[in-house]
Amino acid sequence: MGQTLGDAKLQTRLLFRWLGYVECQPLGGMVLVKAPGQTKGKVRRPDAAYSSPDLIQQFGEDIATLLQSYPLVEEIFSPTDCGEDIFLKAQEYLSSDVLEVWLIFPKSKFIFIQTQDRHLWLTEQETAKSQVVLPGFEIQVADLLG
Numbered sequence: 369m370g371q372t373l374g375d376a377k378l379q380t381r382l383l384f385r386w387l388g389y390v391e392c393q394p395l396g397g398m399v400l401v402k403a404p405g406q407t408k409g410k411v412r413r414p415d416a417a418y419s420s421p422d423l424i425q426q427f428g429e430d431i432a433t434l435l436q437s438y439p440l441v442e443e444i445f446s447p448t449d450c451g452e453d454i455f456l457k458a459q460e461y462l463s464s465d466v467l468e469v470w471l472i473f474p475k476s477k478f479i480f481i482q483t484q485d486r487h488l489w490l491t492e493q494e495t496a497k498s499q500v501v502l503p504g505f506e507i508q509v510a511d512l513l514g
Contacts (some may be wrong), residue, residue: 370448378474379444381512383416389505396421398429405434405441407464412457414441418501437461440501442470458482467500477513 371379379401387399397420402413417438427434441461445454458469462484471480479490483499490496490509498505 370446371444372446374474375444375446378472378513379415379442382442382470382472382507385507385512386416386418386502386505389502390418393502393504395502396424398424400438403434403438404432405437407437407460407466409460409464412437412441412461414438414461415444416442420501437464437466439465439467440470440498441466441468442472445471445473445475468498470496472513474513477509479509479512 383399383401390397390399397418400417400419402415403417403419404411404413405417411433418440419434419438423434423436423438443454443457454471458471458480461469462482467483469482471482473480477492479496481488481490481496481499486499488499492510492513494509495506496509496512
């Protein structure tokens with residue numbers, strides 16, 4: 369709810385970049401859109417997520433909801449989101465064994481990356497890099513948000 373066409377374009381851009389990276393690396397796994405996963409609070413459908421090969425092997429692809437959280441999730445701040453709510457959602461993900469959360473703010477052109485022990489605010493002039501889950505993955509913030 370509340371996603372704009374611009375948000376969808378941004379989501380697709382990051383999805384393709386993550387997917388291209390995963391397919392070119394020996395990591396394996398899947399990059400997914402709006403795939404339901406269980407947090408400690410409820411079932412969440414992050415805008416994009418990465419599922420490791422271990423999770424796919426453990427649970428398979430034919431389940432309706434992953435019975436745990438994905439290791440990497442991305443959420444886009446949309447016009448109907450409340451600022452504090454998106455940060456509470458990030459905390460919920462991290463308390464449910466998500467290793468890395470990317471929050472994207474299209475209008476203000478910021479990316480916030482949070483892990484269990486660090487957080488980064490990135491501007492258009494900077495490069496966003498996966499901190500834990502996709503080692504070596506990086507994207508220019510301006511390219512993603514452009």
